[in-house]
Amino acid sequence: MDNKSLTEKDYRERVNNVLVFINKNLGEKLDLNILASVSNFSPFHFHRIVRAFINEPLGTYIIRLRVEMAAGLIENTDLSITDICFKVGYDSLSSFNKAFKKRFDISPSEYRENKNAKLNYMKENDMEAQINLLNFKLKPKVKDYKNKKAVYIQSFGDYSGPATGESWNKIFEFVKKNRLFHWKTECFGISLDNPDITETDKCRYMACVTVSKEVKPDGEVGVTNIEGGRFAVFRYRGPYSNLNLVYAAIIRRWLPQSGYDLREQPLMEKYLNNPAKTKPERLLTEIYVPVQ
Structure with missing residues:
Protein backbone atom coordinates (compact mmCIF):
# COMPACT_ATOMS: atom_id res chain seq x y z
CA MET A 1 0.00 0.00 0.00
CA LYS A 115 0.39 2.31 51.81
CA ASN A 116 -2.00 3.32 54.55
CA ALA A 117 -1.99 6.89 53.27
CA LYS A 118 -2.76 5.67 49.75
CA LEU A 119 -5.75 3.74 51.09
CA ASN A 120 -7.29 6.71 52.90
CA TYR A 121 -9.81 7.10 50.12
CA MET A 122 -11.41 3.91 51.34
CA LYS A 123 -11.90 5.33 54.82
CA GLU A 124 -13.05 8.70 53.52
CA ASN A 125 -15.76 7.04 51.48
CA ASP A 126 -16.61 4.58 54.25
CA MET A 127 -15.86 1.81 51.78
CA GLU A 128 -15.95 -0.97 54.36
CA ALA A 129 -19.55 -0.13 55.19
CA GLN A 130 -20.43 -0.02 51.51
CA ILE A 131 -18.81 -3.42 50.93
CA ASN A 132 -20.93 -4.87 53.73
CA LEU A 133 -24.07 -3.73 51.91
CA LEU A 134 -23.12 -5.56 48.70
CA ASN A 135 -24.18 -9.01 49.87
CA PHE A 136 -21.37 -10.30 47.67
CA LYS A 137 -20.06 -13.81 48.42
CA LEU A 138 -16.27 -14.17 48.33
CA LYS A 139 -16.37 -17.78 47.13
CA PRO A 140 -14.60 -18.00 43.77
CA LYS A 141 -13.94 -20.96 41.54
CA VAL A 142 -10.20 -21.28 40.86
CA LYS A 143 -9.58 -22.70 37.39
CA ASP A 144 -6.99 -22.79 34.61
CA TYR A 145 -8.12 -21.20 31.35
CA LYS A 146 -6.72 -21.35 27.83
CA ASN A 147 -5.96 -18.31 25.67
CA LYS A 148 -8.93 -16.88 23.82
CA LYS A 149 -8.79 -15.08 20.47
CA ALA A 150 -10.79 -11.87 20.43
CA VAL A 151 -11.43 -8.66 18.53
CA TYR A 152 -11.34 -5.49 20.59
CA ILE A 153 -11.50 -1.72 20.66
CA GLN A 154 -9.45 0.22 23.19
CA SER A 155 -10.74 3.38 24.82
CA PHE A 156 -9.32 5.95 27.24
CA GLY A 157 -11.16 7.51 30.16
CA ASP A 158 -13.42 6.73 33.09
CA TYR A 159 -14.27 3.03 32.98
CA SER A 160 -17.92 3.87 33.65
CA GLY A 161 -17.93 6.77 31.20
CA PRO A 162 -19.27 7.19 27.67
CA ALA A 163 -16.02 6.16 25.94
CA THR A 164 -16.41 2.63 27.32
CA GLY A 165 -19.99 2.37 26.09
CA GLU A 166 -19.01 3.73 22.69
CA SER A 167 -16.28 1.07 22.40
CA TRP A 168 -18.82 -1.67 23.03
CA ASN A 169 -21.24 -0.23 20.48
CA LYS A 170 -18.48 -0.13 17.86
CA ILE A 171 -17.14 -3.61 18.53
CA PHE A 172 -20.64 -5.13 18.46
CA GLU A 173 -21.29 -3.36 15.17
CA PHE A 174 -18.07 -4.84 13.75
CA VAL A 175 -18.85 -8.35 15.02
CA LYS A 176 -22.39 -8.22 13.65
CA LYS A 177 -21.29 -6.82 10.30
CA ASN A 178 -18.68 -9.55 9.89
CA ARG A 179 -20.95 -12.32 11.19
CA LEU A 180 -18.58 -13.25 14.02
CA PHE A 181 -21.21 -14.03 16.66
CA HIS A 182 -21.49 -17.73 17.51
CA TRP A 183 -22.88 -19.78 20.38
CA LYS A 184 -19.56 -19.63 22.28
CA THR A 185 -19.13 -15.86 21.93
CA GLU A 186 -17.97 -14.21 25.16
CA CYS A 187 -17.64 -10.54 26.09
CA PHE A 188 -14.71 -9.46 28.25
CA GLY A 189 -13.77 -6.05 29.57
CA ILE A 190 -10.08 -5.64 30.38
CA SER A 191 -9.04 -2.66 32.47
CA LEU A 192 -5.35 -2.09 31.81
CA ASP A 193 -4.86 0.57 34.50
CA ASN A 194 -5.68 1.04 38.16
CA PRO A 195 -7.76 4.22 38.51
CA ASP A 196 -6.31 4.67 42.00
CA ILE A 197 -2.91 5.13 40.32
CA THR A 198 -3.62 6.37 36.79
CA GLU A 199 -5.41 9.63 36.06
CA THR A 200 -8.98 8.88 35.04
CA ASP A 201 -8.77 10.35 31.55
CA LYS A 202 -5.74 8.16 30.77
CA CYS A 203 -7.15 4.82 31.98
CA ARG A 204 -7.10 2.24 29.18
CA TYR A 205 -9.94 -0.22 28.63
CA MET A 206 -10.35 -3.01 26.08
CA ALA A 207 -13.85 -4.06 25.00
CA CYS A 208 -13.28 -7.62 23.75
CA VAL A 209 -15.50 -10.14 21.95
CA THR A 210 -14.15 -13.65 21.43
CA VAL A 211 -14.10 -15.06 17.91
CA SER A 212 -13.78 -18.59 16.53
CA LYS A 213 -12.23 -17.83 13.15
CA GLU A 214 -9.38 -15.81 11.71
CA VAL A 215 -9.98 -12.07 11.64
CA LYS A 216 -7.71 -9.28 10.43
CA PRO A 217 -7.29 -5.96 12.28
CA ASP A 218 -9.49 -3.26 10.79
CA GLY A 219 -8.71 0.32 11.76
CA GLU A 220 -9.35 0.80 15.48
CA VAL A 221 -10.55 -2.81 15.74
CA GLY A 222 -7.63 -4.92 16.87
CA VAL A 223 -7.13 -8.65 17.25
CA THR A 224 -5.64 -10.10 20.42
CA ASN A 225 -5.18 -13.27 22.41
CA ILE A 226 -6.73 -12.92 25.84
CA GLU A 227 -4.04 -14.53 27.95
CA GLY A 228 -5.07 -17.63 29.86
CA GLY A 229 -3.69 -19.10 33.06
CA ARG A 230 -5.03 -19.62 36.56
CA PHE A 231 -7.86 -17.36 37.68
CA ALA A 232 -10.04 -17.02 40.72
CA VAL A 233 -13.46 -16.33 39.20
CA PHE A 234 -16.09 -14.51 41.26
CA ARG A 235 -19.71 -14.07 40.18
CA TYR A 236 -21.37 -10.78 41.04
CA ARG A 237 -25.01 -9.81 40.55
CA GLY A 238 -25.77 -6.11 40.54
CA PRO A 239 -25.07 -2.77 38.84
CA TYR A 240 -21.75 -2.09 37.16
CA SER A 241 -21.49 1.06 39.30
CA ASN A 242 -20.63 -1.14 42.29
CA LEU A 243 -17.79 -3.06 40.60
CA ASN A 244 -15.20 -0.88 42.34
CA LEU A 245 -16.57 -2.13 45.67
CA VAL A 246 -16.47 -5.72 44.41
CA TYR A 247 -12.80 -5.32 43.51
CA ALA A 248 -12.09 -3.76 46.91
CA ALA A 249 -13.78 -6.68 48.69
CA ILE A 250 -11.75 -9.21 46.70
CA ILE A 251 -8.41 -7.47 47.26
CA ARG A 252 -8.97 -6.45 50.89
CA ARG A 253 -10.84 -9.46 52.26
CA TRP A 254 -10.37 -12.51 50.07
CA LEU A 255 -6.82 -12.21 48.70
CA PRO A 256 -4.85 -11.83 51.98
CA GLN A 257 -6.28 -15.05 53.43
CA SER A 258 -6.56 -17.01 50.16
CA GLY A 259 -3.01 -18.34 49.98
CA TYR A 260 -2.65 -16.89 46.46
CA ASP A 261 -0.62 -14.05 44.99
CA LEU A 262 -1.69 -11.92 42.03
CA ARG A 263 -0.06 -12.70 38.69
CA GLU A 264 1.19 -9.83 36.53
CA GLN A 265 -1.86 -9.75 34.32
CA PRO A 266 -4.88 -7.43 34.27
CA LEU A 267 -8.09 -8.36 36.04
CA MET A 268 -10.95 -9.03 33.64
CA GLU A 269 -14.72 -8.83 33.65
CA LYS A 270 -16.91 -11.23 31.70
CA TYR A 271 -20.41 -9.87 31.05
CA LEU A 272 -23.09 -12.53 31.12
CA ASN A 273 -26.17 -10.55 30.08
CA ASN A 274 -27.09 -7.48 28.07
CA PRO A 275 -27.23 -4.20 30.06
CA ALA A 276 -29.55 -2.73 27.42
CA LYS A 277 -32.16 -5.41 28.20
CA THR A 278 -31.43 -6.12 31.87
CA LYS A 279 -32.19 -4.13 35.00
CA PRO A 280 -28.98 -2.98 36.75
CA GLU A 281 -29.69 -5.05 39.87
CA ARG A 282 -29.93 -8.21 37.72
CA LEU A 283 -26.73 -7.75 35.72
CA LEU A 284 -24.37 -10.73 36.02
CA THR A 285 -20.61 -10.24 35.87
CA GLU A 286 -17.78 -12.68 36.38
CA ILE A 287 -14.58 -11.17 37.80
CA TYR A 288 -11.41 -12.94 36.65
CA VAL A 289 -8.56 -12.44 39.11
CA PRO A 290 -5.18 -13.80 37.86
CA VAL A 291 -3.55 -15.80 40.67
CA GLN A 292 -0.60 -18.05 41.31
Missing part, protein backbone atom coordinates in the same frame (compact mmCIF):
# COMPACT_ATOMS: atom_id res chain seq x y z
CA ASP A 2 1.45 3.38 -0.95
CA ASN A 3 1.17 6.40 1.33
CA LYS A 4 -1.39 8.11 -0.90
CA SER A 5 -3.88 5.31 -0.30
CA LEU A 6 -3.61 5.38 3.51
CA THR A 7 -6.88 6.15 5.31
CA GLU A 8 -7.66 7.12 8.89
CA LYS A 9 -8.53 3.47 9.47
CA ASP A 10 -5.03 2.44 8.36
CA TYR A 11 -3.47 5.00 10.68
CA ARG A 12 -5.54 3.79 13.64
CA GLU A 13 -4.56 0.20 12.94
CA ARG A 14 -0.85 1.10 12.86
CA VAL A 15 -1.04 3.18 16.04
CA ASN A 16 -2.94 0.32 17.69
CA ASN A 17 -0.08 -2.04 16.81
CA VAL A 18 2.38 0.31 18.50
CA LEU A 19 0.32 0.61 21.69
CA VAL A 20 -0.03 -3.17 21.95
CA PHE A 21 3.72 -3.60 21.38
CA ILE A 22 4.56 -1.03 24.06
CA ASN A 23 2.22 -2.64 26.58
CA LYS A 24 3.83 -6.05 26.06
CA ASN A 25 7.39 -4.74 26.18
CA LEU A 26 7.48 -2.07 28.90
CA GLY A 27 10.48 -3.76 30.48
CA GLU A 28 12.49 -3.66 27.25
CA LYS A 29 14.33 -0.92 25.41
CA LEU A 30 11.80 1.03 23.34
CA ASP A 31 13.64 3.34 21.01
CA LEU A 32 12.33 5.35 18.09
CA ASN A 33 13.49 3.02 15.32
CA ILE A 34 11.98 -0.08 16.93
CA LEU A 35 8.58 1.54 17.48
CA ALA A 36 8.53 3.21 14.07
CA SER A 37 9.24 -0.16 12.44
CA VAL A 38 6.32 -1.74 14.33
CA SER A 39 4.03 0.97 12.98
CA ASN A 40 5.54 1.12 9.51
CA PHE A 41 5.63 4.91 9.84
CA SER A 42 8.63 7.01 8.92
CA PRO A 43 10.75 7.72 12.05
CA PHE A 44 10.79 11.37 11.01
CA HIS A 45 7.00 11.77 11.48
CA PHE A 46 6.38 8.90 13.91
CA HIS A 47 6.06 10.88 17.17
CA ARG A 48 3.77 13.49 15.66
CA ILE A 49 1.42 10.87 14.21
CA VAL A 50 1.14 8.80 17.39
CA ARG A 51 0.65 11.87 19.59
CA ALA A 52 -2.27 12.96 17.41
CA PHE A 53 -4.06 9.70 18.26
CA ILE A 54 -3.21 9.29 21.97
CA ASN A 55 -3.26 13.00 22.94
CA GLU A 56 0.03 12.64 24.79
CA PRO A 57 3.70 12.72 23.73
CA LEU A 58 4.84 9.13 23.17
CA GLY A 59 7.83 9.47 25.50
CA THR A 60 5.56 10.78 28.26
CA TYR A 61 3.11 7.94 27.60
CA ILE A 62 5.84 5.28 27.97
CA ILE A 63 7.29 6.84 31.13
CA ARG A 64 3.83 7.10 32.67
CA LEU A 65 2.99 3.45 31.95
CA ARG A 66 6.33 2.35 33.39
CA VAL A 67 6.07 4.25 36.66
CA GLU A 68 2.40 3.32 37.08
CA MET A 69 3.31 -0.34 36.53
CA ALA A 70 6.04 0.17 39.14
CA ALA A 71 3.51 1.63 41.58
CA GLY A 72 1.36 -1.46 41.19
CA LEU A 73 4.34 -3.73 41.81
CA ILE A 74 5.36 -1.73 44.88
CA GLU A 75 1.85 -2.00 46.25
CA ASN A 76 1.17 -5.64 45.45
CA THR A 77 4.56 -7.44 45.63
CA ASP A 78 7.57 -7.72 47.90
CA LEU A 79 10.05 -7.04 45.10
CA SER A 80 12.81 -4.61 46.02
CA ILE A 81 12.70 -1.12 44.55
CA THR A 82 15.85 -1.94 42.57
CA ASP A 83 14.31 -5.08 41.07
CA ILE A 84 11.16 -3.15 40.16
CA CYS A 85 13.28 -0.41 38.57
CA PHE A 86 14.86 -2.90 36.16
CA LYS A 87 11.61 -4.82 35.63
CA VAL A 88 9.84 -1.74 34.24
CA GLY A 89 12.61 -0.88 31.81
CA TYR A 90 14.97 1.47 33.67
CA ASP A 91 18.71 0.77 33.80
CA SER A 92 19.38 3.52 36.35
CA LEU A 93 17.84 3.69 39.82
CA SER A 94 18.33 7.46 39.95
CA SER A 95 16.44 7.95 36.66
CA PHE A 96 13.65 5.69 37.91
CA ASN A 97 13.38 7.54 41.23
CA LYS A 98 13.25 10.87 39.42
CA ALA A 99 10.50 9.75 37.01
CA PHE A 100 8.50 8.15 39.82
CA LYS A 101 8.67 11.22 42.03
CA LYS A 102 7.67 13.46 39.15
CA ARG A 103 4.52 11.39 38.65
CA PHE A 104 3.51 10.77 42.29
CA ASP A 105 5.31 13.56 44.20
CA ILE A 106 6.99 11.00 46.46
CA SER A 107 9.84 8.53 46.00
CA PRO A 108 9.23 4.81 45.42
CA SER A 109 10.40 4.06 48.97
CA GLU A 110 8.03 6.64 50.41
CA TYR A 111 5.23 5.21 48.28
CA ARG A 112 5.83 1.77 49.80
CA GLU A 113 6.01 3.19 53.32
CA ASN A 114 2.77 5.10 52.88
Whole structure:
Protein backbone atom coordinates (compact mmCIF):
# COMPACT_ATOMS: atom_id res chain seq x y z
CA MET A 1 0.00 0.00 0.00
CA ASP A 2 1.45 3.38 -0.95
CA ASN A 3 1.17 6.40 1.33
CA LYS A 4 -1.39 8.11 -0.90
CA SER A 5 -3.88 5.31 -0.30
CA LEU A 6 -3.61 5.38 3.51
CA THR A 7 -6.88 6.15 5.31
CA GLU A 8 -7.66 7.12 8.89
CA LYS A 9 -8.53 3.47 9.47
CA ASP A 10 -5.03 2.44 8.36
CA TYR A 11 -3.47 5.00 10.68
CA ARG A 12 -5.54 3.79 13.64
CA GLU A 13 -4.56 0.20 12.94
CA ARG A 14 -0.85 1.10 12.86
CA VAL A 15 -1.04 3.18 16.04
CA ASN A 16 -2.94 0.32 17.69
CA ASN A 17 -0.08 -2.04 16.81
CA VAL A 18 2.38 0.31 18.50
CA LEU A 19 0.32 0.61 21.69
CA VAL A 20 -0.03 -3.17 21.95
CA PHE A 21 3.72 -3.60 21.38
CA ILE A 22 4.56 -1.03 24.06
CA ASN A 23 2.22 -2.64 26.58
CA LYS A 24 3.83 -6.05 26.06
CA ASN A 25 7.39 -4.74 26.18
CA LEU A 26 7.48 -2.07 28.90
CA GLY A 27 10.48 -3.76 30.48
CA GLU A 28 12.49 -3.66 27.25
CA LYS A 29 14.33 -0.92 25.41
CA LEU A 30 11.80 1.03 23.34
CA ASP A 31 13.64 3.34 21.01
CA LEU A 32 12.33 5.35 18.09
CA ASN A 33 13.49 3.02 15.32
CA ILE A 34 11.98 -0.08 16.93
CA LEU A 35 8.58 1.54 17.48
CA ALA A 36 8.53 3.21 14.07
CA SER A 37 9.24 -0.16 12.44
CA VAL A 38 6.32 -1.74 14.33
CA SER A 39 4.03 0.97 12.98
CA ASN A 40 5.54 1.12 9.51
CA PHE A 41 5.63 4.91 9.84
CA SER A 42 8.63 7.01 8.92
CA PRO A 43 10.75 7.72 12.05
CA PHE A 44 10.79 11.37 11.01
CA HIS A 45 7.00 11.77 11.48
CA PHE A 46 6.38 8.90 13.91
CA HIS A 47 6.06 10.88 17.17
CA ARG A 48 3.77 13.49 15.66
CA ILE A 49 1.42 10.87 14.21
CA VAL A 50 1.14 8.80 17.39
CA ARG A 51 0.65 11.87 19.59
CA ALA A 52 -2.27 12.96 17.41
CA PHE A 53 -4.06 9.70 18.26
CA ILE A 54 -3.21 9.29 21.97
CA ASN A 55 -3.26 13.00 22.94
CA GLU A 56 0.03 12.64 24.79
CA PRO A 57 3.70 12.72 23.73
CA LEU A 58 4.84 9.13 23.17
CA GLY A 59 7.83 9.47 25.50
CA THR A 60 5.56 10.78 28.26
CA TYR A 61 3.11 7.94 27.60
CA ILE A 62 5.84 5.28 27.97
CA ILE A 63 7.29 6.84 31.13
CA ARG A 64 3.83 7.10 32.67
CA LEU A 65 2.99 3.45 31.95
CA ARG A 66 6.33 2.35 33.39
CA VAL A 67 6.07 4.25 36.66
CA GLU A 68 2.40 3.32 37.08
CA MET A 69 3.31 -0.34 36.53
CA ALA A 70 6.04 0.17 39.14
CA ALA A 71 3.51 1.63 41.58
CA GLY A 72 1.36 -1.46 41.19
CA LEU A 73 4.34 -3.73 41.81
CA ILE A 74 5.36 -1.73 44.88
CA GLU A 75 1.85 -2.00 46.25
CA ASN A 76 1.17 -5.64 45.45
CA THR A 77 4.56 -7.44 45.63
CA ASP A 78 7.57 -7.72 47.90
CA LEU A 79 10.05 -7.04 45.10
CA SER A 80 12.81 -4.61 46.02
CA ILE A 81 12.70 -1.12 44.55
CA THR A 82 15.85 -1.94 42.57
CA ASP A 83 14.31 -5.08 41.07
CA ILE A 84 11.16 -3.15 40.16
CA CYS A 85 13.28 -0.41 38.57
CA PHE A 86 14.86 -2.90 36.16
CA LYS A 87 11.61 -4.82 35.63
CA VAL A 88 9.84 -1.74 34.24
CA GLY A 89 12.61 -0.88 31.81
CA TYR A 90 14.97 1.47 33.67
CA ASP A 91 18.71 0.77 33.80
CA SER A 92 19.38 3.52 36.35
CA LEU A 93 17.84 3.69 39.82
CA SER A 94 18.33 7.46 39.95
CA SER A 95 16.44 7.95 36.66
CA PHE A 96 13.65 5.69 37.91
CA ASN A 97 13.38 7.54 41.23
CA LYS A 98 13.25 10.87 39.42
CA ALA A 99 10.50 9.75 37.01
CA PHE A 100 8.50 8.15 39.82
CA LYS A 101 8.67 11.22 42.03
CA LYS A 102 7.67 13.46 39.15
CA ARG A 103 4.52 11.39 38.65
CA PHE A 104 3.51 10.77 42.29
CA ASP A 105 5.31 13.56 44.20
CA ILE A 106 6.99 11.00 46.46
CA SER A 107 9.84 8.53 46.00
CA PRO A 108 9.23 4.81 45.42
CA SER A 109 10.40 4.06 48.97
CA GLU A 110 8.03 6.64 50.41
CA TYR A 111 5.23 5.21 48.28
CA ARG A 112 5.83 1.77 49.80
CA GLU A 113 6.01 3.19 53.32
CA ASN A 114 2.77 5.10 52.88
CA LYS A 115 0.39 2.31 51.81
CA ASN A 116 -2.00 3.32 54.55
CA ALA A 117 -1.99 6.89 53.27
CA LYS A 118 -2.76 5.67 49.75
CA LEU A 119 -5.75 3.74 51.09
CA ASN A 120 -7.29 6.71 52.90
CA TYR A 121 -9.81 7.10 50.12
CA MET A 122 -11.41 3.91 51.34
CA LYS A 123 -11.90 5.33 54.82
CA GLU A 124 -13.05 8.70 53.52
CA ASN A 125 -15.76 7.04 51.48
CA ASP A 126 -16.61 4.58 54.25
CA MET A 127 -15.86 1.81 51.78
CA GLU A 128 -15.95 -0.97 54.36
CA ALA A 129 -19.55 -0.13 55.19
CA GLN A 130 -20.43 -0.02 51.51
CA ILE A 131 -18.81 -3.42 50.93
CA ASN A 132 -20.93 -4.87 53.73
CA LEU A 133 -24.07 -3.73 51.91
CA LEU A 134 -23.12 -5.56 48.70
CA ASN A 135 -24.18 -9.01 49.87
CA PHE A 136 -21.37 -10.30 47.67
CA LYS A 137 -20.06 -13.81 48.42
CA LEU A 138 -16.27 -14.17 48.33
CA LYS A 139 -16.37 -17.78 47.13
CA PRO A 140 -14.60 -18.00 43.77
CA LYS A 141 -13.94 -20.96 41.54
CA VAL A 142 -10.20 -21.28 40.86
CA LYS A 143 -9.58 -22.70 37.39
CA ASP A 144 -6.99 -22.79 34.61
CA TYR A 145 -8.12 -21.20 31.35
CA LYS A 146 -6.72 -21.35 27.83
CA ASN A 147 -5.96 -18.31 25.67
CA LYS A 148 -8.93 -16.88 23.82
CA LYS A 149 -8.79 -15.08 20.47
CA ALA A 150 -10.79 -11.87 20.43
CA VAL A 151 -11.43 -8.66 18.53
CA TYR A 152 -11.34 -5.49 20.59
CA ILE A 153 -11.50 -1.72 20.66
CA GLN A 154 -9.45 0.22 23.19
CA SER A 155 -10.74 3.38 24.82
CA PHE A 156 -9.32 5.95 27.24
CA GLY A 157 -11.16 7.51 30.16
CA ASP A 158 -13.42 6.73 33.09
CA TYR A 159 -14.27 3.03 32.98
CA SER A 160 -17.92 3.87 33.65
CA GLY A 161 -17.93 6.77 31.20
CA PRO A 162 -19.27 7.19 27.67
CA ALA A 163 -16.02 6.16 25.94
CA THR A 164 -16.41 2.63 27.32
CA GLY A 165 -19.99 2.37 26.09
CA GLU A 166 -19.01 3.73 22.69
CA SER A 167 -16.28 1.07 22.40
CA TRP A 168 -18.82 -1.67 23.03
CA ASN A 169 -21.24 -0.23 20.48
CA LYS A 170 -18.48 -0.13 17.86
CA ILE A 171 -17.14 -3.61 18.53
CA PHE A 172 -20.64 -5.13 18.46
CA GLU A 173 -21.29 -3.36 15.17
CA PHE A 174 -18.07 -4.84 13.75
CA VAL A 175 -18.85 -8.35 15.02
CA LYS A 176 -22.39 -8.22 13.65
CA LYS A 177 -21.29 -6.82 10.30
CA ASN A 178 -18.68 -9.55 9.89
CA ARG A 179 -20.95 -12.32 11.19
CA LEU A 180 -18.58 -13.25 14.02
CA PHE A 181 -21.21 -14.03 16.66
CA HIS A 182 -21.49 -17.73 17.51
CA TRP A 183 -22.88 -19.78 20.38
CA LYS A 184 -19.56 -19.63 22.28
CA THR A 185 -19.13 -15.86 21.93
CA GLU A 186 -17.97 -14.21 25.16
CA CYS A 187 -17.64 -10.54 26.09
CA PHE A 188 -14.71 -9.46 28.25
CA GLY A 189 -13.77 -6.05 29.57
CA ILE A 190 -10.08 -5.64 30.38
CA SER A 191 -9.04 -2.66 32.47
CA LEU A 192 -5.35 -2.09 31.81
CA ASP A 193 -4.86 0.57 34.50
CA ASN A 194 -5.68 1.04 38.16
CA PRO A 195 -7.76 4.22 38.51
CA ASP A 196 -6.31 4.67 42.00
CA ILE A 197 -2.91 5.13 40.32
CA THR A 198 -3.62 6.37 36.79
CA GLU A 199 -5.41 9.63 36.06
CA THR A 200 -8.98 8.88 35.04
CA ASP A 201 -8.77 10.35 31.55
CA LYS A 202 -5.74 8.16 30.77
CA CYS A 203 -7.15 4.82 31.98
CA ARG A 204 -7.10 2.24 29.18
CA TYR A 205 -9.94 -0.22 28.63
CA MET A 206 -10.35 -3.01 26.08
CA ALA A 207 -13.85 -4.06 25.00
CA CYS A 208 -13.28 -7.62 23.75
CA VAL A 209 -15.50 -10.14 21.95
CA THR A 210 -14.15 -13.65 21.43
CA VAL A 211 -14.10 -15.06 17.91
CA SER A 212 -13.78 -18.59 16.53
CA LYS A 213 -12.23 -17.83 13.15
CA GLU A 214 -9.38 -15.81 11.71
CA VAL A 215 -9.98 -12.07 11.64
CA LYS A 216 -7.71 -9.28 10.43
CA PRO A 217 -7.29 -5.96 12.28
CA ASP A 218 -9.49 -3.26 10.79
CA GLY A 219 -8.71 0.32 11.76
CA GLU A 220 -9.35 0.80 15.48
CA VAL A 221 -10.55 -2.81 15.74
CA GLY A 222 -7.63 -4.92 16.87
CA VAL A 223 -7.13 -8.65 17.25
CA THR A 224 -5.64 -10.10 20.42
CA ASN A 225 -5.18 -13.27 22.41
CA ILE A 226 -6.73 -12.92 25.84
CA GLU A 227 -4.04 -14.53 27.95
CA GLY A 228 -5.07 -17.63 29.86
CA GLY A 229 -3.69 -19.10 33.06
CA ARG A 230 -5.03 -19.62 36.56
CA PHE A 231 -7.86 -17.36 37.68
CA ALA A 232 -10.04 -17.02 40.72
CA VAL A 233 -13.46 -16.33 39.20
CA PHE A 234 -16.09 -14.51 41.26
CA ARG A 235 -19.71 -14.07 40.18
CA TYR A 236 -21.37 -10.78 41.04
CA ARG A 237 -25.01 -9.81 40.55
CA GLY A 238 -25.77 -6.11 40.54
CA PRO A 239 -25.07 -2.77 38.84
CA TYR A 240 -21.75 -2.09 37.16
CA SER A 241 -21.49 1.06 39.30
CA ASN A 242 -20.63 -1.14 42.29
CA LEU A 243 -17.79 -3.06 40.60
CA ASN A 244 -15.20 -0.88 42.34
CA LEU A 245 -16.57 -2.13 45.67
CA VAL A 246 -16.47 -5.72 44.41
CA TYR A 247 -12.80 -5.32 43.51
CA ALA A 248 -12.09 -3.76 46.91
CA ALA A 249 -13.78 -6.68 48.69
CA ILE A 250 -11.75 -9.21 46.70
CA ILE A 251 -8.41 -7.47 47.26
CA ARG A 252 -8.97 -6.45 50.89
CA ARG A 253 -10.84 -9.46 52.26
CA TRP A 254 -10.37 -12.51 50.07
CA LEU A 255 -6.82 -12.21 48.70
CA PRO A 256 -4.85 -11.83 51.98
CA GLN A 257 -6.28 -15.05 53.43
CA SER A 258 -6.56 -17.01 50.16
CA GLY A 259 -3.01 -18.34 49.98
CA TYR A 260 -2.65 -16.89 46.46
CA ASP A 261 -0.62 -14.05 44.99
CA LEU A 262 -1.69 -11.92 42.03
CA ARG A 263 -0.06 -12.70 38.69
CA GLU A 264 1.19 -9.83 36.53
CA GLN A 265 -1.86 -9.75 34.32
CA PRO A 266 -4.88 -7.43 34.27
CA LEU A 267 -8.09 -8.36 36.04
CA MET A 268 -10.95 -9.03 33.64
CA GLU A 269 -14.72 -8.83 33.65
CA LYS A 270 -16.91 -11.23 31.70
CA TYR A 271 -20.41 -9.87 31.05
CA LEU A 272 -23.09 -12.53 31.12
CA ASN A 273 -26.17 -10.55 30.08
CA ASN A 274 -27.09 -7.48 28.07
CA PRO A 275 -27.23 -4.20 30.06
CA ALA A 276 -29.55 -2.73 27.42
CA LYS A 277 -32.16 -5.41 28.20
CA THR A 278 -31.43 -6.12 31.87
CA LYS A 279 -32.19 -4.13 35.00
CA PRO A 280 -28.98 -2.98 36.75
CA GLU A 281 -29.69 -5.05 39.87
CA ARG A 282 -29.93 -8.21 37.72
CA LEU A 283 -26.73 -7.75 35.72
CA LEU A 284 -24.37 -10.73 36.02
CA THR A 285 -20.61 -10.24 35.87
CA GLU A 286 -17.78 -12.68 36.38
CA ILE A 287 -14.58 -11.17 37.80
CA TYR A 288 -11.41 -12.94 36.65
CA VAL A 289 -8.56 -12.44 39.11
CA PRO A 290 -5.18 -13.80 37.86
CA VAL A 291 -3.55 -15.80 40.67
CA GLN A 292 -0.60 -18.05 41.31
